Amino acid sequence: MVILVLAGTLEGRETALLLQQAGFAVTATAVTDYGCRLLQQQGLTGTLTGPLDEAALAAILGRGVQLLVDATHPFAEQASRTAMAAARTAGVAYLRLERPGAALPDHPLVYRARDLTTTISQALELGKVLFSTLGSKSLASLLAAAAPAGARVVARVLPDSEVIRHCRQIGLTPDQIIALQGPCSVELNKALYRQYRAEVVLTKDSGYTGGVPEKIAAALAVGLPVVVWQRPLLPYPLVLHSPAEVLQYCLHNLAGRPPGHQ
Incomplete structure (x- = not known):
């Protein structure tokens, strides 16, 4: 029996590797080739690459999968909804690995x-230079609202060729694009805010792994307001918060546990 891990995050990769090291048969998925390379570099022997719709995921689950571990990004709402629906269709147990949110200062x-x-409307009330760390998928909506308001957008995005191409296609100029893999330190965030003359910072509550505390601390240090997009609330049937918790769940609840863990 196989555990399928939707390993679109650091925690997902760590979970897949931990389960494999414990002796479970694991298949880990990634949407991009880059994500798949990261899995393989960590030593995962079973990997799948590419986006999966409900039918495709249900078909995979029907091939001997015992448990689906959804370790996608906290804001990958549609991916989680698809995973839950596919698990119901295939009659496979579903587990959500949700990284803890950041403790936002009062x-x-x-x-x-x-x-x-x-998030966008609040930011436009607070400043005219919007420093976005919301990700590339949110940029079209942000630009559409910013232009009529006379606001300028600066976007920190992943240094990926497809992401940069998307930024250029929707109208961002090179001086509005910061291609940088996070998380960043407080000092680097402060320097970026100053360099680009930010007036308000936009971020998601992607947790400590996403560098949210550092983004907020840097903004407060230089006197900038921060608008934090809160996570979507989904009806997960079971939620755990760390790779270690997922491993313990699997050791105690799955049939065909690895030798030495009976």
Whole structure:
């Protein structure tokens, strides 16, 4: 029996490797070739690459998968909904690995927003130079709202050729694009905010792994407001918060446990 891990995050890769090292048969998925290379570099022997719709995922689950571990990004809402639906269709147990959120400081410059639309509208009330760390998928909506408001967008995005191409296609110029793999230190964040004359910072609550505390600390240090997009609330049937917790769950609940763990 196989454990399928949707390993789109650092925690997902760590979980897949931990389960494999414990003796479980593991298959780990990544949407991109880069993500797949990271899995293979960590020693994962079973990997799949590419996006999976509900039917494709259900078909994979039907080939001897005992447990689906959804370790996608906290804001990959559609991916999680697809995973839960596919697991129900295939009759496979589903487990959500959700990294803990960041502890947001109680500060007058820290604003919480429930969704992307609210995040953007709140930011436009606070400044005209929007420093976005929301990710490339949110940029089209951000630019569409910023242009009529006379606001300028600066976007920190992944240094990936497809991401950069997307940024250019939707209208960002090179001086609006910061291609940088995070997380970044407080000092580097402060330097970037100053260099690009940011007036408000936009971020998601992607947790400590996503560098949220450092982004907020840097903004407060230089007197900038921060708008934090809160995570979507989904009806997960079971949620765990660390690779170690997932391993213990598997050791105690799955049939065909590895030798030495009976």
